[in-house]
Amino acid sequence: MRLTHVIVGPAEHGVTEYALALHRATGGDHVRELSALKPGASGPVHVTFTDHLFGPSPDHAVDAVLAAVGDRPFSVSLHDIPQPEEGRERFARRAPAYRRLAEAADVVVCNSRHEASFFHGRLPDGRLRVIHLPLPNAPRIPVQPEPGSVGILGFIYPGKGHRTVLEAADGLRVRALGGFSAGHEDMDLPGMEITGYLSDEELWRQMARIAVPVCAHRHFSASGSLMRWLAAGRRVLVADSAYTREIADLWPGQIVPVTDWPAALAAAAADPGFSTPVTDASRRRWGWAEVARAWQDAWVTCFAEDFRGNRLPPQAPAATPPISVVIPYYENQAGLDEVLAGLSAAAYPGPLEVIVADDGSAAPPRTDTDLDVTVVHQDDLGFRAAAARNLGAAAARHEVLVFLDGDTVPAPGYLRAAARWVAADERALVVGARRQDGGEPGWLADAWRDTRQLRHLDDASWRFVISSVLTCSATLFHEVGGFDASMVGYGGEDWEFGWRCYNAGARFRHDPEAVATHREPDWGARHDAGQGLSLDGVTQKNRESVALAHRVTHPLARPRGVVFAEADILLRIPGELSEGLNPGVLEELVSAWLAAGDVHVSIGQAPALAAADPRVGPDARGRVEVRLTAAVVPVSSPADLVARVEALGGRARVRGDGQALAEVTAPRHDPAEEPAVVHVDWPLLSDPVRLERRFAGW
Incomplete structure (x- = not known):
């Protein structure tokens, strides 16, 4: 995952502990100090921030972060957010610094809605998010x-309520499970039992000895101590506030807001049921798996260009590289005349050649123009636009290939707009704006808006590749093998080409300034029967859909339940895993994955149950590899897992319940990047399986 976590401070500090855990739960790279961010490096940065860890003053801390991040996009998790209750002078010193950092960030996350209110009205819509602190994994x-006994967790410092609880305890034993925060060792707390620092394991044991858990912070808006009590299923007395009422809504029955501490402590201590853990199975699940997914959703939304390897220059240079325009042609002289006239009128200032690729016309096309035009010809073996474009590209002399259909007339600025991206990056794939009757079809207009001109590329963006207004480099074109010349008949060859370009790591862009007008009625209008498509239109579309289903493995392109030569997902079961399984487990594992979607299974020796299944064996083929490290079966769609992995960069380690389950690798990934971590709630198979019971359902 193309993201670098900045983690500073000692590991035992609560904010640093959160940062380290977030990195473990989400993946990516990390550095342990700001200075380790290399100047000139690229890719987004995530900073887990509290002011006193980053500098001697709030302003110094923010200055240091902004200087180290530079012009890289970044997200920030803000902790210890200023509150007026901390004192007028301290608040006035800290608040402007926090707001300045938030205004500079691309994603701002707070740990509660109460904290987020500090920024309301100051940040653009969508930049501010709330991701509550996770519940830690509690041992049984x-x-x-x-x-x-009354227990207060964590470091001891003023404002955390230790003195308030002591004064209200009235004979109860108050225990502080933790030690003094640095600089506050001289706090006088007569009668309080102080354990000092406890290891994580010992802290859980000491918590189990407490009858009345307490979080008595005078002012707090996020608390790891409170999350720990909740994770243990305990009821907790908390100082009444907007924050604690917010948490009470999320974990009802465990939070008891308090305004009268003597009465609340006495009542809880006298109630034997108060210390009984809440074991309701419907209790909200909110651990690091859920927090990691929330963070990854935020990053994917904002950093899609970087995660998917789709970042082109924000503004391509106004370059005029040599261009080869390829025009497939079949017996439409009037249309070709208009296209050539449009190219001539563009007065492109750089070298320009035009290749007309004739798809078997009875009479060769005329090229009455001052442009440098070459005509190449192939026999009439049916509608072979893909092969014609390949024929034209093979004859091209220049690196920038501009594909225009023989009835699509470029506006004067088309060539310069489309070619500039390829001049800046040979892996650019540029789709222009194809106008029809003054506008674009609604589905394309929606696509450009939703994908931000294809900047937010995803694994379904191949559907927006339109060959009539397409530009790419000859390098990219030949690397992916050009168009599929075996596709004969109308349509689909551009989507198939876009699919292979996506998987090869091409960088997509829609340029609304590359405008061309489609003169002929579009395909839908030509086959409109008044109440939908004509019979001939349906036949053509079905032929296209079938052709794509055999070539594009994406779930949007093919039906479930049909066996194809290549699957979208290749499940690889290594020998060291399959050989150590209990009886019946391998059969159950293979059959469960095959039933879950478009999956083939690569295994050295197919189990006897699947011996006749062409999807199982050493020669199985698939686009995205899922390599199992444990015998895990999917209870949710593996296609959803693949989509998440692709959104995060194409490579991930899959974990469930703290255990490594699989490694996922998509063709479109950067092997130099650290993988993401993706969490699933899928069961492991370990005990022997009686297959007759599975088959018969008893």
């Missing part, structure tokens, strides 16, 4: 409370 330790 039986709760054996010591009667009359």
Whole structure:
């Protein structure tokens, strides 16, 4: 995943601990100090921020972050957000710095809605998000409370409520499970039992001895201590505030807001049920898996260009490279005349050649123009636009290939607009704006808006590649093998070409300034029967759909339940895994994955159950490889897993319940980038399986 986490501070600090855990849960690269961000490097950065970890003052801390990040896009997780209750002078010193950092960031995340209110009205829509702190994984330790014990977790410092609880305890034993925060060792807390620093394991054990858990912070808006009590299923007395009421809505029955501490402590201590853990199975699940997904959704939305390797220069240079225009032609002289006239009128200032690729016309096309025109010819073996374009590209002398249909007339600025992206990057694939009766079809207009002119590329963006207004480099074209010349008949060859370009890592862009007008009625109008497509139109479209289904493995291009030569997902079961499984597990594993979608299974020796299945064996083929490291079966669509992995860059480690399950690799990935981490809730197979029970359902 093309993201670098900046993590500073000691590992035991709560904010640093969160940053380290976020990196472990989401993947990507990381550095342990700001200075490790190399000047001139690219790719988004994530900063987990609290001011005192990054500088001697809030302003110094923000200056240091902004200087280190430079012009790279970045997200920030903000902690210890200023509140007026912390004191007028401190708030006035910290608040402007936090706001300045948030205004510079591309994604701003707070740990509560209460914290987010600090920024309301100051950030553009969509930039500010709330991702609550996760519940840690709580070990199964039986709760054996010591009667009359009251427990406060974490570092001891002013404002956390230790003195308030002591004064209200009235004979109850108050225990601080933790030590003093640096600089506050001289706090006087007479009568309080202080454990000092506890290891994580010991802290859980000490929590199980507490009868009345308490979070008495005078002012707080996010608390790891509170999350830990909730994870243990405990009821907690908390100081009443907007934040604690917010958390009470998320974990009802566990949060008890308090305004009268003496009465609340006495009532809780006298109630034996107060210390009984809440074990309701419907209790909200919110661990690092859920938090990681929320963060990845935020990053994917904002950093899609970087994650998917689709970043082109923000503004391509106004270059005039040598251009080869390829025009497929079949017996439409009037249309060709208009296209050549449009090219001539463009007065392109750079070298320009035109190749007319004749698809078997009875009479060769005329080229009455001052342009440099070459005509190449292929026999009439049916509608072979793909082969004609390949024929034209083979005759081209220049690196920039501009494909225009023989009835699509470029506006004067078309060539310069489309070619500039390819001049800047040979892996650019540029789609122009094809006008029909003054506008574009609604589905294309929606596509350009939703994908931000194809900047936010995804694994379905091949559907927006239109060969009548297409530009790419000869290098990219020949690398992917050009158009599929075996496709005969109208339509589909541009989508198939776009699909292979996507998987090869091409960088897509729609340029609305590259305008061309389609003179002829479009395909739909030619086959309109008044109440839908004509019979001939349906036949043509079905022929195109079938051709694409055999070539494009994406779920949008093919039906479920049909066996194709290549699947979208190749499940690889390594020998060391399959050989160590209990009886019946391999059969159950293979059959479950085959039933889950468009999956083929690569395995050295197919189990006897699947011996006749052409989808299973050492020669199985698939686009995206899922290599199992554990015998896990999908309970949700593996296509959804693949889509998430592709959105995060194309390579990921899959984890479930803290265990490594699989590694996913899509063709479109950068092997130099650290993989993402993706979490699933899929069961492991370990016990022997009686197949008759599986088959018969008993």
